[in-house]
Amino acid sequence: MGYRWFNIIGFLMLLAALFLNEVVYLNVWYNLNFAVIVPAILYLGVALWLSLWGGPRRQNA
Numbered sequence: 001m002g003y004r005w006f007n008i009i010g011f012l013m014l015l016a017a018l019f020l021n022e023v024v025y026l027n028v029w030y031n032l033n034f035a036v037i038v039p040a041i042l043y044l045g046v047a048l049w050l051s052l053w054g055g056p057r058r059q060n061a
Contacts, residue, residue: 010051017044 024040027033 004055006050006053006055010047010049010053013043013047014051017047 020040020043024036027036
């Protein structure tokens, strides 16, 4: 099974999350802004799902 476009998008989102992690950490640590955690977890969930998703099932006729 090869990579598809959404897998590449997911991998790029995970790569961007490495840098966004510091922003989220500093925002929560210094500003006590816990509302940032929920979108960050959703972002990581979508990125992981896109990077691992195999695509729609094909019907064999």
